[in-house]
Amino acid sequence: MNRLNAGRHKQAGAVGKILLGFVVLAMLAIGWLMLDEDSGKNIKKQAQLKTMEVIGEAAKKNLGAATEGEGTHGSAVELIRRPIEVRQVADNVYYATGVGNTVMITTSEGNVLFDTGLVLQVAEQRKALRAVSEAPVSHIVLSHSHADHIGGAKFWMEDDTEIIAHSDFEEEQRYLSELEPYQYGRNRTLFPWMPAWEDRPDIEMMRYGGIEPTVTVGDWETYSFTLGGVEFQVIGTPGAEGADNVVLWLPQQKILFSGDFFGPQFPQFPNVFTMRGEKIRKPIEYIKSLGMLLELDIETVVPSHLDPTTGAEQIHADIKKTRDAVRYVHDATVEGMNAGKSVYQLMREIKLPPELELVQNHGRVDWAVRSIWDYYAGWFHFESTTELYPVPVSDVYADLAEVAGNEGLLTLAQNYLNENQPVKALHIVEVVLAADSINQSALQIRKQALQLLLESAQNGLKNDYEIYWLQYRLTDTARRLGEEEAP
Numbered sequence: 001m002n003r004l005n006a007g008r009h010k011q012a013g014a015v016g017k018i019l020l021g022f023v024v025l026a027m028l029a030i031g032w033l034m035l036d037e038d039s040g041k042n043i044k045k046q047a048q049l050k051t052m053e054v055i056g057e058a059a060k061k062n063l064g065a066a067t068e069g070e071g072t073h074g075s076a077v078e079l080i081r082r083p084i085e086v087r088q089v090a091d092n093v094y095y096a097t098g099v100g101n102t103v104m105i106t107t108s109e110g111n112v113l114f115d116t117g118l119v120l121q122v123a124e125q126r127k128a129l130r131a132v133s134e135a136p137v138s139h140i141v142l143s144h145s146h147a148d149h150i151g152g153a154k155f156w157m158e159d160d161t162e163i164i165a166h167s168d169f170e171e172e173q174r175y176l177s178e179l180e181p182y183q184y185g186r187n188r189t190l191f192p193w194m195p196a197w198e199d200r201p202d203i204e205m206m207r208y209g210g211i212e213p214t215v216t217v218g219d220w221e222t223y224s225f226t227l228g229g230v231e232f233q234v235i236g237t238p239g240a241e242g243a244d245n246v247v248l249w250l251p252q253q254k255i256l257f258s259g260d261f262f263g264p265q266f267p268q269f270p271n272v273f274t275m276r277g278e279k280i281r282k283p284i285e286y287i288k289s290l291g292m293l294l295e296l297d298i299e300t301v302v303p304s305h306l307d308p309t310t311g312a313e314q315i316h317a318d319i320k321k322t323r324d325a326v327r328y329v330h331d332a333t334v335e336g337m338n339a340g341k342s343v344y345q346l347m348r349e350i351k352l353p354p355e356l357e358l359v360q361n362h363g364r365v366d367w368a369v370r371s372i373w374d375y376y377a378g379w380f381h382f383e384s385t386t387e388l389y390p391v392p393v394s395d396v397y398a399d400l401a402e403v404a405g406n407e408g409l410l411t412l413a414q415n416y417l418n419e420n421q422p423v424k425a426l427h428i429v430e431v432v433l434a435a436d437s438i439n440q441s442a443l444q445i446r447k448q449a450l451q452l453l454l455e456s457a458q459n460g461l462k463n464d465y466e467i468y469w470l471q472y473r474l475t476d477t478a479r480r481l482g483e484e485e486a487p
């Protein structure tokens with residue numbers, strides 16, 4: 001999916017337009033303030049926060065109005081429904097809820113923040129946390145470079161605030177910034193509440209990136225500091241949601257702030273590979289990081305999405321299970337590669353044993369198999385000469401359809417459907433649609449195949465990204481069929 005395609009579906013277009021209206025007004029206001037050099041940084045920041053508040057309000061009204069209830073698992077569509085409010089974990093530990101949480105640890109010498117949520121929600125989260133404490137922000141620890149964790153950082157930073165992140169943070173931020181248009185389109189396909197690229201709010205403070213840590217922590221290194229008698233340890237734990245993960249550990253209270261280290265939910269099978277398209281996360285490094293956390297006597301896990309988990313024994317068992325599950329999938333993939341099996345065979349064969357079973361709504365075992373394969377072996381699978389040349393099989397589809405005839409192809413596709421083989425049906429339908437992109441019979445079969453896959457996804461692994469993708473394709477199919485509403 002690219003930027004052009006992203007612009008084509010307009011589910012959130014109206015929201016984007018409304019946001020754009022606010023942004024233009026806000027930019028005028030900020031521009032006016034910037035003309036006056038004496039107005040000072042503080043006034044400017046206040047104005048920008050005010051802007052964020054207005055934008056956040058508009059977004060909430062338009063995005064949240066149609067939904068109800070608070071998300072209970074980590075899907076991005078559900079997270080947008082969470083109300084923004086402050087919840088307390090311990091005497092000195094608070095977090096503001098949202099798509100991504102902003103955690104605040106108060107001390108007598110200032111406050112420490114862990115993650116800063118989504119930029120659209122910073123004004124409201126900041127207001128809620130500052131009602132608890134207005135003390136200076138001494139340190140901000142950023143768990144990784146994803147936008148739902150660093151969005152508010154620029155608004156929280158004060159002159160002397162230390163920004164602590166992983167030593168790969170800036171590199172991860174660089175590649176995510178350089179590929180932003182590409183990734184924005186893909187993300188919006190899956191998360192249609194995002195405004196279209198051309199309608200997105202585009203003011204300096206809201207832009208992704210540009211955060212420079214003042215302290216960095218390398219892989220499996222620990223950076224410790226004490227503030228107001230509270231001991232803090234920032235640990236470099238690569239391999240979870242990217243190469244630049246850190247967690248924050250409060251040894252005195254045995255609280256672990258995990259960011260996305262376990263994924264948006266704990267425990268779950270991790271996203272070793274993101275289907276939306278980021279760099280592959282390194283499995284062995286992740287296994288090592290999980291092993292390191294097993295050494296801590298964790299009593300509470302405070303993640304940067306959803307709510308904390310308590311209970312030392314269960315937490316230890318769940319971390320161990322996550323580590324062993326990733327290790328199992330990794331080793332089975334390597335073993336299969338050495339035995340000469342194809343990636344598709346391994347995707348079908350490798351299943352978690354019952355004692356290691358974990359929910360797969362975020363990461364999926366078969367996609368992890370594929371990503372581990374590609375991570376080690378690259379893109380050439382030694383299966384066909386055609387893999388080496390920029391001539392995909394789809395280049396001959398239209399000619400193939402002409403020779404075979406649509407009637408025979410559609411009968412074949414229907415037979416596959418009847419035999420409950422929707423993916424094979426989709427292969428055949430793609431041949432027909434290559435020559436005739438609005439062939440109604442082919443689109444009807446595509447719709448049924450997608451519905452079958454959606455049903456099995458919803459009744460089976462319930463993987464969010466698979467479900468979002470199938471829903472997006474169903475909407476696209478309905479549109480091509482001239483149907484008003486998505487099925």
Ligand SMILES: [Zn+2]
Pocket residue numbers: 100146148149260264305
């Ligand atoms: Zn996240």
